[in-house]
Amino acid sequence: MRRTSINRPPTPDPEESEIREPPSLQDLVNIKLLESGEKERLKELLRERLIECGWRDEMKALCRSYARKKGRNNVTVDDLIHVITPKGRASIPDPIKAELLRKIRSFLVATAL
Amino acid sequence: MSGQSDDTTSPTSQLSSHVFFDLLDSAIADIASECHRIAWLELDRNLEEEEAEMKLSEEARERVADRTNLAESNNNKYVIDIFGNTHPTVANDTFKCMNCDRLIAAGRFAPHLEKCMGKGRKARLKTTRSSTAAATQNLQSRSGSQMFPLYSPQIGSGTVSRSSNGRIAGSGTTGD
Numbered sequence: 080m081r082r083t084s085i086n087r088p089p090t091p092d093p094e095e096s097e098i099r100e101p102p103s104l105q106d107l108v109n110i111k112l113l114e115s116g117e118k119e120r121l122k123e124l125l126r127e128r129l130i131e132c133g134w135r136d137e138m139k140a141l142c143r144s145y146a147r148k149k150g151r152n153n154v155t156v157d158d159l160i161h162v163i164t165p166k167g168r169a170s171i172p173d174p175i176k177a178e179l180l181r182k183i184r185s186f187l188v189a190t191a192l
Numbered sequence: 193m194s195g196q197s198d199d200t201t202s203p204t205s206q207l208s209s210h211v212f213f214d215l216l217d218s219a220i221a222d223i224a225s226e227c228h229r230i231a232w233l234e235l236d237r238n239l240e241e242e243e244a245e246m247k248l249s250e251e252a253r254e255r256v257a258d259r260t261n262l263a264e265s266n267n268n269k270y271v272i273d274i275f276g277n278t279h280p281t282v283a284n285d286t287f288k289c290m291n292c293d294r295l296i297a298a299g300r301f302a303p304h305l306e307k308c309m310g311k312g313r314k315a316r317l318k319t320t321r322s323s324t325a326a327a328t329q330n331l332q333s334r335s336g337s338q339m340f341p342l343y344s345p346q347i348g349s350g351t352v353s354r355s356s357n358g359r360i361a362g363s364g365t366t367g368d
Binding site for chain 1: 210
């Protein structure tokens with residue numbers, strides 16, 4: 080039996096989640112982003128920029144070499160995320176980060192948060 | 193910019209930062225998921241072969257460059273024909289492969305075509321190759337990937353039924 084390579088967190092039980100804390104500011108922001116469709120647009124923009132600058136290809140190369148070392152059928156999605164995240168976060172080109180932050184900021188200001 | 197304070201710990205900055213890293217995590221998870229799929233479905237086999245191919249191609253070209261300098265003092269390594277010409281072991285002209293649009297040394301052309309056009313078992317996963325290649329070439333030339341739909345129906349129609357677990361899509365690019 081193969082061990083699962085994709086680990087999903089268990090679906091939260093409806094009973095347990097009824098006792099909920101009031102939404103935090105982060106949550107409110109998130110909801111606003113989602114509802115207005117801005118999150119989707121920002122995601123697309125980020126994706127496009129990261130492809131253009133070759134960041135995506137670098138990350139894919141990291142994954143490939145990791146998979147080669149560890150053995151193709153031994154990698155899990157979590158493994159790959161852990162492999163990419165530190166290098167990924169550190170190697171975001173500054174102009175891209177600045178552009179995104181600028182857009183996010185103006186959204187926040189526009190929705191008066 | 194927006195007139196907010198430059199203090200990077202201001203609530204707006206923190207929020208922005210948080211949102212940004214959220215988006216980044218999405219992008220990372222996206223890539224991890226795709227690479228996970230590629231690893232398990234072995235869609236990158238052709239990529240490894242191509243990388244090996246390119247190395248051999250370059251090595252061959254280097255050898256040729258070295259040898260043309262040593263041609264005359266080289267007694268044993270070449271056949272010298274009646275006109276006094278020597279042939280390099282590996283032809284040094286490069287040609288563009290019509291399938292994948294890469295420059296390949298002439299001497300490596302036939303083996304390259306074998307792999308590229310699918311005589312071998314490994315090259316048979318052609319539909320997936322076209323989607324991988326289309327994805328990696330997406331950046332370089334969008335028009336380049338237009339070529340693949342021409343090839344994949346011929347090669348791919350045999351492939352789809354032979355795919356290892358039926359989960360490989362028929363043709364076309366992955367949602368990249």
